[in-house]
Structures are given as structure tokens and as C-alpha cells.
Amino acid sequence: MQDHFTLRGVRIPNDPQIITPQVKRSILAERYEKDEVTGLPKFIDPKDRVVELGAGIGFISSFLVTQLGVRNAMCIEANPTLCEFIGRVHQANGMSNVDVLNAVALSDTQTLGTANFYVREPFWSSSLDPEPEYVKEVDVPKHYLSTLLREFDANTLIVDIEGGEKVLFDGADLVNVQKVYLEVHTRKIGLRGIKxxxxxxxxxxxxxxxxxxxxxxxxxxxxxxR
Known part of the structure; x- marks a missing residue:
């Protein structure tokens, strides 16, 4: 079995528990995160301090560091299994400067504690929404997004959280952030949610x-x- 894949210069360990057939097909066809890697070089500066919400398998953070020269990045991922895999992806790409936090980020109007996170296959379908069917439910610590951004001194925020974007910015304090790169999930939140x-x-x-x-x-x- 092939021990790793290479996607746009990023090495990804071939772990069938994470890289399921659907994920593998997306990687081999270079469809995985295609819009993001097309857009990122157009606005990312190596000096940016980037916080990524919904880090998935660690591909985007690895692309930022190895291909775009970003020196300061932080990954926030709700799925604890993926957090472990992100560390392996970073290691496979010779990265040691990216922190990975298992957490759910929320605006200042919400309450701290733990959140129910619903894990699905493929992993990118996992979310805070109990519908549709899920593989397992895990409790994940909540952190205020504003605190995370302030402590990291972030100027760039990347968000891919499967519908969680609908309320993420309600009453939020984005502190010193200048750029927000957001994946919207119309099928999850509809046009009203996007608005x-x-x-x-x-x-x-x-x-x-x-x-x-x-x-x-x-x-x-x-x-x-003005």
C-alpha cells in the first residue's frame, strides 16, 4: 500500500481510517480543497498570522507553510481523531511551528463549556448539527474565538466549519483580523443563513x-x- 499521497506539494499519510475511498478519490483527482488552494495565493502574505477553524486533515495549514511561506499558523479542529492526524501530516511535511487545538470556537455571545460534535464519514461532513446520521458523538471544549485570535495575534482567519459559519460572527470580536476566508455551506444553512x-x-x-x-x-x- 502506498504510504503517502502528495497533493500540491503537500505529503499526506495514507491512513485508511482517515483517508477513506471517497477522500482518496478527491485527493487523487486534485479536487480536495481546490477552490481554497486556488484562492489562497492571491491574498496570503508570508508575514500573515493565520488561524484556521475546521482544519480537517491539516492540508490547508501544510499548504500555507510549505507552499506559501507562512511562518505563523494555528489549527483549530473539533474532531479529536483528526487533530492527531493533523500532527502526522505536519510531521510528514517537516513542520513543527503550527499549534493544533481540539476545540470549538464561538462568538462572545455564547456560553463556554463543552459542545456536542457529531462525527461522520467522510470527515468533512462532521458538524455541530445532530442531523443527518452520525458515526459517533464527542464532547469538545468551547473557546471564545476572540480570545484565540487575540492570544495568537492573528490577522487572517480561515473558516470551514460545515454550517457553523451561520452564527460564528454574531456579536463576535475579530480583534485585529484583516482578512476572513470563508467556505459557505448553502446546503446546510440556506440563503437566509448566508445572509x-x-x-x-x-x-x-x-x-x-x-x-x-x-x-x-x-x-x-x-x-x-472614511
């Missing part, structure tokens, strides 16, 4: 950047006051 998400970002001083956005991956930039 709520975009309205919240607009209220926080962010504008949609059409030049970078493509499909479900959209970039918002903070705009200054």
Missing part, C-alpha cells in the same frame, strides 16, 4: 472581495472608515 453570516461580517467592517472569491470560498477584507 445572516454576510450581514454579521459587514457589521464588523468587512467587505466581500469578488477578485479572490470563487464558488463557496469567499474572501472578506476589513475596510477602513
Amino acid at each position: 445572516a453570516c454576510f450581514d454579521a461580517l459587514s457589521d464588523l467592517g468587512f467587505a466581500y472581495d469578488q477578485r479572490v472569491s470563487s464558488g463557496g470560498s469567499v474572501l472578506f477584507r476589513r475596510i477602513g472608515r
Whole structure:
């Protein structure tokens, strides 16, 4: 069995428990995170300090570091099994400068504690939503997004949290963040959810950047006051 795959310069260990047939097909066809890796080089600067919510298998963080030269990144992932795998992906790519936190990030209007996270196959279908059917339920610590951003001094936020974006920015404090790169999940939150998400970002001083956005991956930039 092949011990690893290489996708856009990133080495990914071939662990069948994580890299299931559906995930493998996506990787081999270079469809996996295609919109994101197309968009990221258009706005990422090596000096950016990046927090990634919904880090998946660690591919995006590895791409940022190994291909785009980012020196400061932090991964936040709710699935504890994926957190372990992210560490292996980072190790396979010679990375030791990216922290991985098993957590759910939330806005300041919500309550700390633990969240029920529902694990599904393929892993990218996992979410905080108990519907549809899931493989298992795990309790995950909650952290305020604003605190995580402030402590890391992040200026860039990447978000792929399977519908959680609908309320993530409600009453949020994005501190010093200048760029938010967001995957929207229309099938999960519908048009009203997308409007709520975009309205919240607009209220926080962010504008949609059409030049970078493509499909479900959209970039918002903070705009200054006139």
C-alpha cells in the first residue's frame, strides 16, 4: 500500500481510517480543497498570522507553510481523531511551528463549556448539527474565538466549519483580523443563513472581495472608515 499521497506539494499519510475511498478519490483527482488552494495565493502574505477553524486533515495549514511561506499558523479542529492526524501530516511535511487545538470556537455571545460534535464519514461532513446520521458523538471544549485570535495575534482567519459559519460572527470580536476566508455551506444553512453570516461580517467592517472569491470560498477584507 502506498504510504503517502502528495497533493500540491503537500505529503499526506495514507491512513485508511482517515483517508477513506471517497477522500482518496478527491485527493487523487486534485479536487480536495481546490477552490481554497486556488484562492489562497492571491491574498496570503508570508508575514500573515493565520488561524484556521475546521482544519480537517491539516492540508490547508501544510499548504500555507510549505507552499506559501507562512511562518505563523494555528489549527483549530473539533474532531479529536483528526487533530492527531493533523500532527502526522505536519510531521510528514517537516513542520513543527503550527499549534493544533481540539476545540470549538464561538462568538462572545455564547456560553463556554463543552459542545456536542457529531462525527461522520467522510470527515468533512462532521458538524455541530445532530442531523443527518452520525458515526459517533464527542464532547469538545468551547473557546471564545476572540480570545484565540487575540492570544495568537492573528490577522487572517480561515473558516470551514460545515454550517457553523451561520452564527460564528454574531456579536463576535475579530480583534485585529484583516482578512476572513470563508467556505459557505448553502446546503446546510440556506440563503437566509448566508445572509445572516454576510450581514454579521459587514457589521464588523468587512467587505466581500469578488477578485479572490470563487464558488463557496469567499474572501472578506476589513475596510477602513472614511
